[in-house]
Amino acid sequence: MKYDFAVIGAGPAGYVAAKKAAGAGLKTLLVEKKKLGGVCLNEGCVPSKTLLQAAKTYHHAKHGSVFGVTVEGLNFDFPQAHSHKNGVMDKMRAGIAGLMKKYKIDVVDGEAILKPNRKIEVNGEEHEADNILICTGSSPAVPPIPGIEQEHVVDSTGILERESLPHRLIVVGGGVIGCEFACMFASVDVPVTVLEAMPEICPNLDGEIAGTLRKELAKKGVDFQLGCKVEEIGANSVQYSDGKESREIEGDLVLVATGRRPNVTNLGLEDLGLEFSPHGIKVDDRGATNVPGIWAAGDVTGQAWLAHAASRMGEVVVNNISGQTDQIRHDTMPAVVYTSPEVAVVGLTKEEAEERGIKTRTGRIPMAINARYIAENPEEAGLCKVVLEDGTNRLLGVHMVGGACSEMIFGATAMMETELREEEIEEIVFPHPTTSEIMKDVFMAVR
Amino acid sequence: MATPIIMPRQGQSVESCILTEWKVSVGDTVAEGDVLAVIETDKASFDLESTAAGKILALFWEADDDVPVLANVAVVGEDGEDTDAFRPEGQASAPVAAEPESSAPAPAPAVSQASGEPVVAPVAGPVSMGASSGVSPRARKLAMKHGLDPETIQGSGPEGRVIERDIEATLEGRPRLSATARSRSLSEDLEAPARGSGLGGMILSKDLKVPGSVEGAEISPVKGIRKVIAERMIESLQSTAQLTLHTSFELTQAQVYRAQRLEAGQSKVSLNDIIAHGIVKALQTHPELNAHFLGNRIATFEKVHLGVAVDTERGLLVPVIKNASDLSIEQISAEVKKLAGACREGSISPDNLSGGSFTLTNLGMLGVENFTPVLNAPEVAILGVGGIALKPKRTESGAIEYVDTLPLSLTIDHQGVDGAPAARFLQTLVENLEENPGI
Numbered sequence: 001m002k003y004d005f006a007v008i009g010a011g012p013a014g015y016v017a018a019k020k021a022a023g024a025g026l027k028t029l030l031v032e033k034k035k036l037g038g039v040c041l042n043e044g045c046v047p048s049k050t051l052l053q054a055a056k057t058y059h060h061a062k063h064g065s066v067f068g069v070t071v072e073g074l075n076f077d078f079p080q081a082h083s084h085k086n087g088v089m090d091k092m093r094a095g096i097a098g099l100m101k102k103y104k105i106d107v108v109d110g111e112a113i114l115k116p117n118r119k120i121e122v123n124g125e126e127h128e129a130d131n132i133l134i135c136t137g138s139s140p141a142v143p144p145i146p147g148i149e150q151e152h153v154v155d156s157t158g159i160l161e162r163e164s165l166p167h168r169l170i171v172v173g174g175g176v177i178g179c180e181f182a183c184m185f186a187s188v189d190v191p192v193t194v195l196e197a198m199p200e201i202c203p204n205l206d207g208e209i210a211g212t213l214r215k216e217l218a219k220k221g222v223d224f225q226l227g228c229k230v231e232e233i234g235a236n237s238v239q240y241s242d243g244k245e246s247r248e249i250e251g252d253l254v255l256v257a258t259g260r261r262p263n264v265t266n267l268g269l270e271d272l273g274l275e276f277s278p279h280g281i282k283v284d285d286r287g288a289t290n291v292p293g294i295w296a297a298g299d300v301t302g303q304a305w306l307a308h309a310a311s312r313m314g315e316v317v318v319n320n321i322s323g324q325t326d327q328i329r330h331d332t333m334p335a336v337v338y339t340s341p342e343v344a345v346v347g348l349t350k351e352e353a354e355e356r357g358i359k360t361r362t363g364r365i366p367m368a369i370n371a372r373y374i375a376e377n378p379e380e381a382g383l384c385k386v387v388l389e390d391g392t393n394r395l396l397g398v399h400m401v402g403g404a405c406s407e408m409i410f411g412a413t414a415m416m417e418t419e420l421r422e423e424e425i426e427e428i429v430f431p432h433p434t435t436s437e438i439m440k441d442v443f444m445a446v447r
Numbered sequence: 448m449a450t451p452i453i454m455p456r457q458g459q460s461v462e463s464c465i466l467t468e469w470k471v472s473v474g475d476t477v478a479e480g481d482v483l484a485v486i487e488t489d490k491a492s493f494d495l496e497s498t499a500a501g502k503i504l505a506l507f508w509e510a511d512d513d514v515p516v517l518a519n520v521a522v523v524g525e526d527g528e529d530t531d532a533f534r535p536e537g538q539a540s541a542p543v544a545a546e547p548e549s550s551a552p553a554p555a556p557a558v559s560q561a562s563g564e565p566v567v568a569p570v571a572g573p574v575s576m577g578a579s580s581g582v583s584p585r586a587r588k589l590a591m592k593h594g595l596d597p598e599t600i601q602g603s604g605p606e607g608r609v610i611e612r613d614i615e616a617t618l619e620g621r622p623r624l625s626a627t628a629r630s631r632s633l634s635e636d637l638e639a640p641a642r643g644s645g646l647g648g649m650i651l652s653k654d655l656k657v658p659g660s661v662e663g664a665e666i667s668p669v670k671g672i673r674k675v676i677a678e679r680m681i682e683s684l685q686s687t688a689q690l691t692l693h694t695s696f697e698l699t700q701a702q703v704y705r706a707q708r709l710e711a712g713q714s715k716v717s718l719n720d721i722i723a724h725g726i727v728k729a730l731q732t733h734p735e736l737n738a739h740f741l742g743n744r745i746a747t748f749e750k751v752h753l754g755v756a757v758d759t760e761r762g763l764l765v766p767v768i769k770n771a772s773d774l775s776i777e778q779i780s781a782e783v784k785k786l787a788g789a790c791r792e793g794s795i796s797p798d799n800l801s802g803g804s805f806t807l808t809n810l811g812m813l814g815v816e817n818f819t820p821v822l823n824a825p826e827v828a829i830l831g832v833g834g835i836a837l838k839p840k841r842t843e844s845g846a847i848e849y850v851d852t853l854p855l856s857l858t859i860d861h862q863g864v865d866g867a868p869a870a871r872f873l874q875t876l877v878e879n880l881e882e883n884p885g886i
Contacts, residue, residue, distance in 0.1 A: 327644055394627040394652065417646045419625030 001106075003029045005321065006120055006129035007314075008112045008267070011038020012307040013135035013298035015096050017314030022103035024322050029129065031122050033111040036096045037089075039137050039299075040307040043157040046092060047085050048180060049338050051160070054081035055187035056340050059220070062189075066378050076188045079163050114268040118293050121268075131293050131321045134281060135314060136267065138260040138299035145172070145256070147233030153254045156181070165190050166253035170238045172230050174201035176337050178257035179217065183339040186220040193223040193249050195230055195240050202337065206349045206399045208364070212383045213401050216341050219379075225249075262300045285327040287317035295321070309333050332416045336406040341380050344409035347397030347416055350387050359390035363446030365438065367402040372433040377403050384438045388446060393422040398439060408436045422446070449524030450499035451533040456516040457488055462584050463515045464488050466495075466508050467605055475503045483521060486514075487605060499523040505530040511606060513581060582609040589614045622648035628655055672762035683824040687740070688861035691819040691831075692869055695852040696877040698835065701884040702851075708885075713777070716885065718853065719755075719809050720780040722832055725879040726807060727751045727771045727779070733872040737804045739825040740863035754803030754823055755783055757790040764790040765823060767803040776885045811835065811853065820858045827863040828872075831856040 005021040007014045010032035018030045035042045058076045061069070100107050110123040114134070120127045140155035142148065154162070156177050169185045171178045174196025182192045194201070201224065202210045214224055225240065228247075232239045237250045262280040275282040275290045280302025287295045295317040298310030312328060319326035337343035353360045367373045367382025382402015389396050398412035415425055422443055430437045454464060468485040471477060477497045484495040501523040508514055522530040582590070582597040586609050590597035593614075600617050602609035622642050624632060628650050632639055638658045643650030660666055669677060683689075701721050708716060730737040730751050738747040753771040757764050766786035771779060789795040806823040811834035820831035833854035840850045855876070859869045 325642070325648075329644070389627075392627050392631060392652065418649065419627035419645070419652055421626055421630070424626050 001029070001125075001127050003027050003106070003127060003129040005029070005131050005133070005318075006118075006127060007031070007133045007135065008114070008120070009038060009135040009137055009298075009300070010036045010096070010100075010107070011135060011137050011298060011310065012040045013137075013310035013314035014038065014133070015100065016311040017133050017135070017297065017318050018105050019099055019103050020315055020318040021321075022105045024318065026318075026322070028103075028105045029108065029120070029127060030100060030105050031108045031110060031112040031120065033109075035093060036100070036107070037093050039139075039157075040310075041089060041092050041096070043160065045307050046089055047160045048156070048177075048184075050085040050088050051081055052180060052184050052338050052340070054084065055184040059187040059340065063379070076165075078165055078188075082163050085160075112267070114272055114294075116272055129293075131295060133287075133314065133317050134267070134269075134289075134294065134296045134300055135298040135310065136263040136300045137310075138262050138305070140257070141259040141261050143172075143230075143256065143258045145230050145233055148256060150233065150235070150254075152236075152252060153233055153256060155256055159253070159255050162253070166251070167191075168251040169193075169253050169255065170195065170249060170251035171255045171257060172233075172238070173255075173257040173259070174198070174224065174226070175257060175259065176202055178255065179213070180338050181255055181257065182222045183217055183220065186217065186222045187340065189221075191221060191223070193225060193251065195225050195228045195238065195249075197227065197229045199227050201226070202343075204335075205337075205343065205345060206385060209343060209345065209383060209385065209399045209401045212381060213337065213339060213341065213343055216380055216401075217339060220340075260299065260305060262302050264300065285316075285329075286320045286325075287313055287328070288320070303328075304330060304333060306333065306335060329417070332413055334409045334413045336409065338406065341377070341382055341402045342404055342406045343401045344405040345397070345399040346409055346413045347395070348387055349397055349399065353387055353389070353396055358396070360396065361388045361390050361393075361446050362386065363388075363442050363444070365442045365445045367400075367435065367438055369441060370433075370435055370438045373403055373435045373438065375433075376435075382438075384442045386439075386442045386446060388422055394419050395421065395425065398442075400438070402438075403435050405435065408439060411436065412439060449504060449522050449528040449530060449533070450501070451519040452483060452495070452498055452521040452523060454486070454495070454514045454516050454518050454520050457486075457491075457493065461488050461516060463513050465583070465605060465608065466510065466512050466514050466520065467492065468510055469506060471503050471506075473503050473506055477501065477503060477523060495520065497521075497523055501525060504528060505533070507533075507535055511581075511608075513583070583611060585611040586614045589618075593618055622650055624650045625652065627652045631655055672764070676762050679824070680821055683822045687822050687824055689819075689822055689858050690861055690866070691856050691858040692866065692873060693817045693854065693856050694873050694877060695836065695838070695854045696880045697840070698851040698853055700881055701853075704884045714780065716776055716780045718811075719807070719832065720776060720783060721884045722809075722830075722853075722855075722880065723753055723755065723768075723771070723779050723783065723807055724776040724885060725876055726805065726830060727753060727774075728879050729872055729876040730805060731772065732875055733868065735864055735868055736828040736859070736872050738827050738863060739804070740827050740860050741825055745827075745863050748804040750804075752802050752804045753779075754806035754826075755786065756806065756808035757787045759791050759793075761793070764795065764800060765803065765806060765808075766790055766795055766799045767801065769802060805829070808832070817854050817856050820856060822858055822860055824860070827860040828869065829858050830876075831858070 004026035006029040007018045008031050010030050014030060018028050022028045061071050061074055108122055112120050112122045115121055118129055118132055159181060169190050169192045171182050171192060171194045174194045178194055179201055182194050186192045200207055200210050201214050218224060228240045228242045230238060230240045231246060233254055236252055237248050238254060239246055239248050261278060264276050264281060269276055272291055281289055281296040281300055283289055283296050283301050287297050289296055297313035297317055299305055316326045316328050331347060334346040350360050350362050364385040367384060373382060385399040387397035395415050430440050465487045466484050467487050470482050470484055478500045479497055481497045482494040483497050486493055486495045502525060504522040504524050506521050508520055514520060518535045519533045522533050587597050589611055597609050600609050600613050603613050604610035624639060625645055631637060631652055632655055637655040639650045640654055642648040643654040645651040701718060705716060734747050737751055738745050750770045751772040753768045754765040757766060768779060768782045786799060803823060804826060806826060806829040808820050808829060809832040810818060811832050814834050816833045816836060818831050820829045822829050835851050835853060837849050838852045839847050842848055857869055857873055
């Protein structure tokens, strides 16, 4: 069949783009080989955040004595937590299915192979489209560590299927995903060790923010071994080296979270003359590849590993094929780590700005100056940092760790998208008492 | 008693109205309440009624004038009464475009605008006919407040007049500047594009451009020598009837001459010197090429003042060997060296860059064969020299032999010189150069 627009992959980039295109009157095809919603809904964002909330609830109940709350017979029913998680996923999946039906999008269950001249082969049938969006997402990377094939060694997808708590969890990789799972299990009293090769966890974050997060997670009982590389995974232990000597640590469940790889294989991309590599499909800021009519969005481009970036990239592509000009702005893309405390950041760190030759003024302020924060998080240390462009006073970056800061970062994003400066931000009123006031108070500390 | 009729104030904020049409003429008799004219504001039109009975003694405004409220528009009275006292200030026969603004226009968007609201860019909009019928004061005020030039906006009022509605429509349709972009565009005098890369096309700080910048190109101002060359070249091409005749001469004798000089211990001369010398000699028998075409007269020079093109770092310079016809080839050679050196050093005096009657230009050392040199106007001729070319030649015995030749390209101004005389000059020159160069 002939379509105006064909989307390969129904994750956050795909289903959002399909809906937008269909809404704009384009005859749209959506091909998905696994489940609607992609990794985000089924193997990533939604299930992990749901379980994190379950773990957080247990943790708050257990550590409520400062508020005068003590609980007898506190119990964490992991299967129940999974049941709730599965219910959330089912609901969301049904929602997407309903949305696709409402917009009269042709959803095909199958694995697509791209052919030259914008043809798509799926389930033995061939289709053609004026424009094709490839958003096949990414998969967990599999590092060449001996012992990785064992059953008790899982990736982020596998660990979400476990319905019983391990005795001891070892996390290989102290990035965002590793830290979130470390936090989740530690919160329900599972001893956790995180093995990270770099000198600090979450290397993409501002160093001080990452360090603060690490210390808070350590308070929950996470043991961090930094600058350590894994040598071998045994039957119930992991051998690693800190650069000087080899050490061994026990654990009956090993999570390998060393990064993700774009899904660029088995799609027929090689025969299209498309510019791509194992690091992703090359696109410009409009989402266009080097082949006219072929676009890409989301994790498969390797540009940003975030569901909301994927959705926006999908929308940008649909705008561009509908005759409007649009582009993705990565500098104003917020990112969150859903640990407890949360981390929320948008924009440049001081170091990143200076690498680009931008002179900065910066400020940092502990969240402890905020009334609501200390009222609600008496035993946690949070931090807020801000980066301004010296001269224009334009907001370049906001970096926070503490409480539920993920719900505030959009405000900083909006300020940066409109290039607000210190003087304009000072006029915005933040409600009191909220932790969000920290985003305004931090300006007092700017030098 | 002569009574002035005034423009009524139609509302608190109305400061002037357009007098679109007179309904009476001077000399007409009117009663109180009679309609004298049709008046229009931005929002509505109404009748101007006479507040007195009598004869129309004077009408102070023309149709389509913008009249300030409370100003006198006419005088009603009896024959012979003086009306001058009622003549309003600033009312001449000036067309509507000369706005009598009752209030000074608002200053350009103040930097201290409240609460970071993105403001429209001061960008030139589509140029249109708005200017000819003027701009209403309300429109002007609104435009100035938002940094728009009202003269560039399409008017939808009477006769294309720009009214407040038009400014509002323009403001609504345009992408906004971010707070930072607005601040920078004002303080650094930068230009905003029609659409930016921010939210909904918002113009961001990085979208701002230096006025006159070009995407992907480095901008350098045209000034100094470049400016002079640019002006002179275009002037030359536009004010003359240029065409180029191509020929070449056999180098054999010239090379022999040069070798002889060296053997005889004489100073070295270049091929360029030999050609310069040859030109000077040939012009003696073809003076019509040693002239300036001056429109209604031709100035034919007694002596040859030979301009020699010199390529310098800063651009092309043409120093002049004055009275070259008095000089020997050695002297010409020495003079060329001296002038070229001064040009390259930047120490050449302006006096030495003018007063030429014929120009020589050589691109042979850079591999050029034939070219069409541009006249050094108002000179009527310029000779270009190319690089050595090996050509077949038929000898007297009918055999073919190969000889080195040098191409010559003579551009003339056909306004002053015709093709045949120019060709004959070239023949003489070629003869000189092939038979007795340097002499």
